[in-house]
Amino acid sequence: MRSAAVIGTGLIGTSIALALTRRGVSVYLDDVNSAAARTAEAMGAGSCRAPEEPVDLAVLAVPPARIGTVLAGVQRAGLAHAYTDVASVKARPHSEMEAAGADPSSYIGGHPLAGAERSGPLAGRADLFEGRPWVLTPSVRTDRTVLNRALELVSLCAGVPVVMDTAAHDEAVALTSHAPHLVAALMAARLEHAAEPSLRISGQGLRDVTRIAGGSPGLWGEILEANSEAVADVLDAFAADLAGAVAALRGLRAPDPVRTEQAAAELDALLTRGNRGHARVAQKSGAADEVALVPVIIPDQPGALAELFAAVGAIGVNIEDVRIEHSLDQPRGLVELFVSRSSAAALSRLLSDAGWTAPSPDVLVAAPS
Ligand SMILES: NC(=O)c1ccc[n+]([C@@H]2O[C@H](COP(=O)([O-])OP(=O)(O)OC[C@H]3O[C@@H](n4cnc5c(N)ncnc54)[C@H](O)[C@@H]3O)[C@@H](O)[C@H]2O)c1
Numbered sequence: 001m002r003s004a005a006v007i008g009t010g011l012i013g014t015s016i017a018l019a020l021t022r023r024g025v026s027v028y029l030d031d032v033n034s035a036a037a038r039t040a041e042a043m044g045a046g047s048c049r050a051p052e053e054p055v056d057l058a059v060l061a062v063p064p065a066r067i068g069t070v071l072a073g074v075q076r077a078g079l080a081h082a083y084t085d086v087a088s089v090k091a092r093p094h095s096e097m098e099a100a101g102a103d104p105s106s107y108i109g110g111h112p113l114a115g116a117e118r119s120g121p122l123a124g125r126a127d128l129f130e131g132r133p134w135v136l137t138p139s140v141r142t143d144r145t146v147l148n149r150a151l152e153l154v155s156l157c158a159g160v161p162v163v164m165d166t167a168a169h170d171e172a173v174a175l176t177s178h179a180p181h182l183v184a185a186l187m188a189a190r191l192e193h194a195a196e197p198s199l200r201i202s203g204q205g206l207r208d209v210t211r212i213a214g215g216s217p218g219l220w221g222e223i224l225e226a227n228s229e230a231v232a233d234v235l236d237a238f239a240a241d242l243a244g245a246v247a248a249l250r251g252l253r254a255p256d257p258v259r260t261e262q263a264a265a266e267l268d269a270l271l272t273r274g275n276r277g278h279a280r281v282a283q284k285s286g287a288a289d290e291v292a293l294v295p296v297i298i299p300d301q302p303g304a305l306a307e308l309f310a311a312v313g314a315i316g317v318n319i320e321d322v323r324i325e326h327s328l329d330q331p332r333g334l335v336e337l338f339v340s341r342s343s344a345a346a347l348s349r350l351l352s353d354a355g356w357t358a359p360s361p362d363v364l365v366a367a368p369s
């Protein structure tokens with residue numbers, strides 16, 4: 001691919017444009033909000049100067065309800081040879097683009113499963129899609145060359161292509177993305193009027209559970225509206241479990257010991273099911289049970305994290321994922337490295353030989369100076 005256009009230079013559009021520009025693709029940037037396009041341009045994501053010839057691929061990174069009309073418009077203008085989008089729902093934009101008179105043969109639906117709770121070009125990152133699934137939803141009318149262009153886009157962004165049909169995609173993301181977003185929002189809404197001292201003693205757990213609740217209500221309202229039935233089905237089942245959890249908690253204080261015991265068993269069953277579901281969430285490269293955790297203490301000083309990563313790299317171990325636990329008022333932080341199970345024990349030993357310290361219950365010793 002030599003040239004591309006990105007329409008909608010917010011978080012996702014700018015991230016795609018940055019990734020393509022770094023791979024040598026010439027990228028045209030456009031946004032209904034010209035300040036957003038100029039900001040992306042200033043970040044090195046491409047140019048706001050309209051191309052003289054049709055580009056190889058145009059990527060529509062606008063909100064889901066705009067896809068149909070924007071696609072019909074850019075096709076009429078002859079902007080590109082092939083078109084794709086990145087909307088978080090697929091069936092509705094697909095039928096809307098047909099209703100808007102767009103040409104289905106030069107279009108393929110797309111959805112990268114990577115993002116953030118922030119919006120706008122300044123949140124864009126060239127590496128956002130690295131190793132992440134990127135769903136493509138070709139229809140029977142999608143031209144094969146268009147599918148190949150989209151595959152090239154995913155590869156240039158270092159994503160992992162997954163081909164699905166629109167209905168299967170929407171049902172899957174109702175469970176794995178859309179319902180989780182609402183659940184996070186509902187939990188975060190509980191905090192709206194929480195007492196300040198309660199919030200001050202919140203830990204990483206609350207941040208993990210509520211991070212995505214920071215997403216734009218406008219965008220998420222559109223996503224949920226377009227996939228409302230499938231999300232409601234997931235939340236019906238969730239509500240039944242929630243009611244069971246509440247009943248079990250109340251049952252724990254019941255005067256009848258038989259009910260107390262039954263309530264404890266119900267709660268245990270729910271928590272155990274939670275463990276099993278958690279274990280099934282795929283890790284970055286492979287199943288959860290192939291990955292083990294190596295905890296390391298680092299001092300709160302510039303370069304400490306980079307030094308740790310360099311040490312792990314020198315040992316020759318690939319970090320699959322990383323979690324950092326750090327309270328602002330603490331002189332050190334806890335880094336949890338997720339590595340392949342087969343290399344975890346050796347990594348722990350070699351890091352310890354090199355002076356890095358695993359957390360122990362009584363004393364936390366800093367890294368080598
Ligand atoms: N946020 C995420 O985590 C995420 C992840 C994957 C996919 N998506 C999808 O990506 C798309 C963009 O989301 P985002 O998070 O980048 O939003 P964003 O708000 O950061 O960016 C959207 C941009 O589209 C522009 N825009 C709106 N209407 C337009 C139009 N008619 N013509 C040109 N530009 C227009 C806006 O001005 C804005 O700059 C959405 O379809 C969303 O479903 C989002």
Ligand SMILES: O=C(O)C(=O)C[C@]1(C(=O)O)C=C[C@@H](O)C=C1
Nearest residue numbers: 088112113114115116117177212
């Ligand atoms: O990591 C996040 O912030 C996201 O929520 C990203 C996330 C998701 O994984 O659910 C959200 C919506 C998108 O359509 C794709 C990705």
